Amino acid sequence: xxxxYLNNDRILVALDCIIFGxxxxxxxxxxxxxxxxxxxxxxxxxxxxxxxxxxLDEAADRILHQLTGLQxxxxxxxxxxxxxxxxxxxxxxxxxxxxxxNIREHxxxxxxxxxxxxxxxEDLPDLIFDxxxxxxxxxxxxxxxxxxxxxxxxxxxEKFTMPELQILYEGIYETELDKRNFRxxxxxxxxxxxMDEKQKKYSKKGAYFYKxxxxxxxxxxNNGDSLVFKPIKL
Amino acid sequence: xxxxYLNNDRILVALDCIIFGxxxxxxxxxxxxxxxxxxxxxxxxxxxxxxxxxxLDEAADRILHQLTGLQxxxxxxxxxxxxxxxxxxxxxxxxxxxxxxNIREHxxxxxxxxxxxxxxxEDLPDLIFDxxxxxxxxxxxxxxxxxxxxxxxxxxxEKFTMPELQILYEGIYETELDKRNFRxxxxxxxxxxxMDEKQKKYSKKGAYFYKxxxxxxxxxxNNGDSLVFKPIKL
DNA sequence: ATAAAAAGTGTATTTTTTACCCTTTAAATT
DNA sequence: AATTTAAAGGGTAAAAAATACACTTTTTAT
Numbered sequence: 001x002x003x004x005y006l007n008n009d010r011i012l013v014a015l016d017c018i019i020f021g022x023x024x025x026x027x028x029x030x031x032x033x034x035x036x037x038x039x040x041x042x043x044x045x046x047x048x049x050x051x052x053x054x055x056l057d058e059a060a061d062r063i064l065h066q067l068t069g070l071q072x073x074x075x076x077x078x079x080x081x082x083x084x085x086x087x088x089x090x091x092x093x094x095x096x097x098x099x100x101x102n103i104r105e106h107x108x109x110x111x112x113x114x115x116x117x118x119x120x121x122e123d124l125p126d127l128i129f130d131x132x133x134x135x136x137x138x139x140x141x142x143x144x145x146x147x148x149x150x151x152x153x154x155x156x157x158e159k160f161t162m163p164e165l166q167i168l169y170e171g172i173y174e175t176e177l178d179k180r181n182f183r184x185x186x187x188x189x190x191x192x193x194x195m196d197e198k199q200k201k202y203s204k205k206g207a208y209f210y211k212x213x214x215x216x217x218x219x220x221x222n223n224g225d226s227l228v229f230k231p232i233k234l
Numbered sequence: 235x236x237x238x239y240l241n242n243d244r245i246l247v248a249l250d251c252i253i254f255g256x257x258x259x260x261x262x263x264x265x266x267x268x269x270x271x272x273x274x275x276x277x278x279x280x281x282x283x284x285x286x287x288x289x290l291d292e293a294a295d296r297i298l299h300q301l302t303g304l305q306x307x308x309x310x311x312x313x314x315x316x317x318x319x320x321x322x323x324x325x326x327x328x329x330x331x332x333x334x335x336n337i338r339e340h341x342x343x344x345x346x347x348x349x350x351x352x353x354x355x356e357d358l359p360d361l362i363f364d365x366x367x368x369x370x371x372x373x374x375x376x377x378x379x380x381x382x383x384x385x386x387x388x389x390x391x392e393k394f395t396m397p398e399l400q401i402l403y404e405g406i407y408e409t410e411l412d413k414r415n416f417r418x419x420x421x422x423x424x425x426x427x428x429m430d431e432k433q434k435k436y437s438k439k440g441a442y443f444y445k446x447x448x449x450x451x452x453x454x455x456n457n458g459d460s461l462v463f464k465p466i467k468l
Numbered sequence: 469a470t471a472a473a474a475a476g477t478g479t480a481t482t483t484t485t486t487a488c489c490c491t492t493t494a495a496a497t498t
Numbered sequence: 499a500a501t502t503t504a505a506a507g508g509g510t511a512a513a514a515a516a517t518a519c520a521c522t523t524t525t526t527a528t
Contacts, residue, residue, distance in 0.1 A: 004270050005324050008283035010244035013327055036238050049242035052325050056316030080314045080329045082290030090239050091286050093247055093329075095314045163506075180508070181486070203505040205493040232486075397475075414477070415517070437474040439524040466516070 013050040014087070014094040015059050016131065018078065018138035019068065021103035022155040024164050024202065026120055027171035028103065029135065031127070032067065033115035038088055039128040045135075046116075047094070060097040067114055069107030074100040074154040076145070079137050086130050094130075098138040100154035121171065146172045147230045150191070153212040161199050161207035162186075173231040181232040189227050191217040247284035248321070248328040249293050250365065252312065252372035253302070255337035256389040258398050258436065260354055261405035262337065263369065265361070266301065267349035272322055273362040279369075280348075281328070294331040301348055303341030308334040308388040310379070313371050320364050328364075332372040334388035355405065380406045381464045384425070387446040395433050395441035396420075407465045415466040423461050425451040 019030040034044040048063040050056065056077065065071050078096040086092065103118070111117075119125065124135065145151050152168055153160075166182050186192065193213050198206035220227060253264040268278040282297040284290065290311065299305050312330040320326065337352070345351075353359065358369065379385050386402055387394075400416050420426065427447050432440035454461060 005246065005283075008246055009286040011247050011284060011286065012239065012242055013245050013247065049239075050245060050316070050327070052243040052245065053318060055318050056314055056327065059316075077314060080290055080311060082284070082293075082329070084287060084289050093284070093290065093327075095316070095327075161506090178487075179506085180488085183507080184509090185485095200494090203493095204495045204503075205506050206495095207506060395475090412518075413475085414519085417476080418478095419516090434525090437524090438472080438526045439475050441475060 012090055012092040013056075014047055014092050015050060015056065015063055016045040016047040016081075016094050016096045016134055017060060017064050017067075017075075018045055018096060018098040018135055019064065020098065020100050020121075020138070020142065020155060021106075021118060022168050022171065023103055024167060026122070026167065027155075028118040029121050029124060030067070030106075030111075030116055030118055031125070033117075034128060035115065042128045043125045044128045045096075045131045046114075050095075056095055060095075064097075064099050067110060067116060068101060069110050070101055070105065073102075074151060076141070078134070078141055081130050081134065083130065094134075096134045096137065098141065100142075100151055102155065102157055104157060122174075142172055143174075148228065150212060150217060150227075150229060152229065159195060159197075159199075159209040159211055161209060163202075163207055165210070169229075169231055175231060177232050185232055186229075189229075191220065191227070246324055246326040247290075248281055248326050249284060249290070249297055250279040250281040250315075250328050250330045250368055251294060251298050251301075251309075252279060252330060252332040252369055253298065254332065254334050254355075254372070254376065254389060255340075255352060256402050256405065257337055258401060260356070260401065261389075262352040263355050263358060264301070264345075264350055264352055265359070267351075268362060269349065276362045277353075277359045278362045279330075279365045280350075284329075290329055294329075298331075298333050301344060301350060302335060303344050304335055304339065307336075308385060310375070312368070312375055315364050315368065317364065328368075330368045330371065332375065334376075334385055336389065336391055338391060356408075376406055377408075382462065384446060384451060384461075384463060386463065393429060393431070393433075393443040393445055395443060397436075397441055399444070403463075403465055409465060411466055419466055420463075423463075425454065425461070 021028040021030060031043045032046055034040055034042055046063060046067045048059065050059045060075055061071065064073065064075060075097055078098050080093060080095050082093045084091065086094065121139065126132065127135065152165065152172065155168060156164065162183055165186065166177055166179065170177055191213050192210045195209040195211065197209050199209055200206040255262040255264060265277045266280055268274055268276055280297060280301045282293065284293045288296065294309055295305065298307065298309060309331055312332050314327060314329050316327045318325060320328065355373065360366065361369065386399065386406065389402060390398065396417055399420065400411055400413065404411055425447050426444045429443040429445065431443050433443055434440040
């Protein structure tokens with residue numbers, strides 16, 4: 001009992017990233033085709049191993065950057081997965097992170113290099129190891145987070161329309177929402193700025209663009225207001 | 235790039251337990267006086283290292299058992315703490331767990347052996363490393379969990395009174411609650427069974443005992459009911 | 469007999485949530 | 499030029515949930 005650190009096991013610490021994106025059809029997940037054994041050829045989350053000289057957050061950042069070319073995006077630790085046999089090669093503990101990215105901004109070339117593809121969250125392939133479980137956990141964390149904080153905007157371009165925002169929330173909550181109630185509720189929080197410009201690409205009438213006013217949101221939070229982004233049942 | 239596992243760092247994985255208890259004066263935390271360097275003599279969470287042949291959950295169980303003698307108690311993974319310098323001796327990732335235990339049932343001898351003491355959560359000493367941060371995270375997780383699931387009863391003996399339950403929720407939410415609204419809300423969930431017996435120890439009139447009916451609760455959940463244990467503002 | 473200390477109880481008001489459909493706009497088609 | 503079409507946009511009433519609030523009951527101790 002001299003040195004309490006000495007006789008303990010050193011273990012591989014992995015990081016796996018659940019990467020969410022959104023296009024106006026729904027919520028998406030970025031997966032890669034694993035190109036080494038075991039489970040070569042199967043779909044998998046983007047992952048890597050923790051290095052001795054980096055923190056968990058830094059490692060997750062690095063791994064996300066490797067695949068998407070993106071940095072400084074929303075990234076939150078999800079859960080530590082630690083079943084003894086979760087990786088058949090060697091005892092590995094994996095800390096899962098999930099990321100919210102603007103789907104239009106990632107590096108398409110990198111994606112091809114890694115054999116990556118976007119999948120609709122409603123129609124995912126079977127994944128390696130415990131990655132299915134990780135995705136489930138990420139989906140439910142995202143629901144929780146989105147109902148308390150304005151993380152939805154991380155998935156959208158700077159300018160977005162109400163119909164787009166609604167489709168996003170419907171994707172996150174896996175439920176349909178009433179248009180009028182949704183608009184009222186979102187607008188009543190008074191953190192969106194309506195632009196003069198309209199998006200004419202997707203409808204004849206065109207939908208007004210909005211921007212999220214982060215400063216105003218922060219001011220309200222600092223003021224003690226508790227803004228809730230809960231969905232509204234249809 | 236032959237073996238993707240080979241050239242990675244193996245790292246110490248620690249587990250730290252935030253152990254909550256409750257007596258009718260408020261919410262408590264179990265801390266131990268660290269008896270080895272570094273930081274010998276300072277207060278600390280109960281911790282230990284992950285062994286190669288056990289899962290994270292199993293390790294947390296083991297460590298909790300070491301200190302309290304308890305097994306099969308409520309134990310939930312909280313967060314992975316992974317700053318490079320969090321432990322000055324060696325790079326260590328710590329997965330924090332929090333436990334909810336019935337304060338009357340733990341092994342007092344073990345506690346003495348470890349130099350452990352119960353502290354009121356409102357009046358905690360400064361802890362080693364990042365343990366203060368862990369405690370903060372546990373407090374806020376407990377708030378969340380208690381407002382969605384009946385975890386409060388894990389902290390109480392089988393039979394408890396309304397005033398006790400209210401004090402417990404007030405401790406968890408760090409707010410005062412209105413007696414009438416609290417009772418109405420809790421009873422309206424229809425998962426408590428009122429006993430004929432009264433607790434006469436703490437008041438002249440005596441308060442009726444209640445039991446949590448876990449089966450009835452499960453039946454409701456399976457039925458799709460969403461019972462919420464949210465507090466009521468005063 | 470009386471005082472003291474905590475348990476127990478009901479109602480009215482306000483706020484929040486929900487349900488529900490017709491009009492507007494402008495591009496595309498005839 | 500008139501008509502069709504497809505999506506955007508807007509308001510109200512009813513129901514449900516949350517809140518504020520104060521006196522009575524019970525029993526032990528004096």
